[in-house]
Every structure is written in C-alpha cells, then in structure tokens.
Amino acid sequence: MTHGTLGGLLVTDLVQGRDNPWRGLYDPGRQPLRAGGEWLRENVNAVLQYRDWVRPAQVSKVEDISPGSGAVLRRGLHRVAVYRAGDGAVHAYSARCTHMGCVVRWSSEEKSWDCPCHGSRFDARSGVVLNGPANAPLEPYPLEDGD
Incomplete structure (x- = not known):
C-alpha cells in the first residue's frame, strides 16, 4: 500500500512537471548495480532447488x-x-x-x-x-x- 501511495504521488508530480524526491528510486531505467550480488544469489538459489530432478x-x-x-x-x-x-x-x-x-x-x-x-x-x-x-x-x- 505504501508503494501504491508513493506511486500515485510520483505520477502526479511527473505529469505536472514537478520534481519528486522518489523519482530516482522508482525510475524504470535505473541501474541498481549494488543489488546485483543479491539478485545473483537469489536466482542461483532458485535454480538449485530444481537439482532434485537430476539426482538419483x-x-x-x-x-x-x-x-x-x-x-x-x-x-x-x-x-x-x-x-x-x-x-x-x-x-x-x-x-x-x-x-x-x-x-x-x-x-x-x-x-x-x-x-x-x-x-x-x-x-x-x-x-x-x-x-x-x-x-x-x-x-x-x-x-x-x-x-
């Protein structure tokens, strides 16, 4: 619910041409490189859960x-x-x-x-x-x- 409220405020500001402090965080074109390690760990973990299909x-x-x-x-x-x-x-x-x-x-x-x-x-x-x-x-x- 919090993100929905922030999204509504952000879209309103963007449509009206106003600056918004949340703009960078919610920008769809952002490049969150710091999260890359966590993303990689989570996706490797997801793949490893399927290894039981090939185990004896x-x-x-x-x-x-x-x-x-x-x-x-x-x-x-x-x-x-x-x-x-x-x-x-x-x-x-x-x-x-x-x-x-x-x-x-x-x-x-x-x-x-x-x-x-x-x-x-x-x-x-x-x-x-x-x-x-x-x-x-x-x-x-x-x-x-x-x-």
Whole structure:
C-alpha cells in the first residue's frame, strides 16, 4: 500500500512537471548495480532447488521404504513420492509440487511431503495441500506391479 501511495504521488508530480524526491528510486531505467550480488544469489538459489530432478532416487523400489515413512523414487523421467503407511498401504503421487514444479521431499517429523522451494506441504496419504502456496493436490501416480 505504501508503494501504491508513493506511486500515485510520483505520477502526479511527473505529469505536472514537478520534481519528486522518489523519482530516482522508482525510475524504470535505473541501474541498481549494488543489488546485483543479491539478485545473483537469489536466482542461483532458485535454480538449485530444481537439482532434485537430476539426482538419483532415494530408494529404487517401494519395498525399500519402511512402514510409516516415505521416499522419492525415479520412474524414467518421473519422480514419484511414495508413502508406505503403517498398515502397509502404499500411496504414490507425482513428486512435482503443484505450485512451481520443485520435487517434494519427505518430512519424517511432520509425516508429510514438503516442497523445499516455497514451503508447500502435502498430506502423505491423500496428497492434499496442508499448507500453501500450492492450491492443488499432488497428482496420483499409478504404480505397476514390481514397482
């Protein structure tokens, strides 16, 4: 809201040909070189969050997952988030977060699938969103016999 108010004051002054102390800060043609390092760090961090797409799987088969825990498997180009419930039931979902596509990770403390990029959390059994910013559940992934 503050920036909206300042923007309105600035535009009014510019239209009327008056000088405004905020003009340099909000000039679209400014070259904020001092912010370059921070910009680079943030963008490298964003790219690194997607490295899970090329890493090897945590386990190779569902049988390697202990009851009451989960792991991310690789099936060709797909990453699959698999949870083995305490009763032995297996729940499998695409490991792609529905917010921006990062690979979710198993949280043994929360017993949920968590996205390292923006903090979304998904229920281990149903794949539904527990916390946003994601607003759609994880996509079910059909496991075949021998998976």
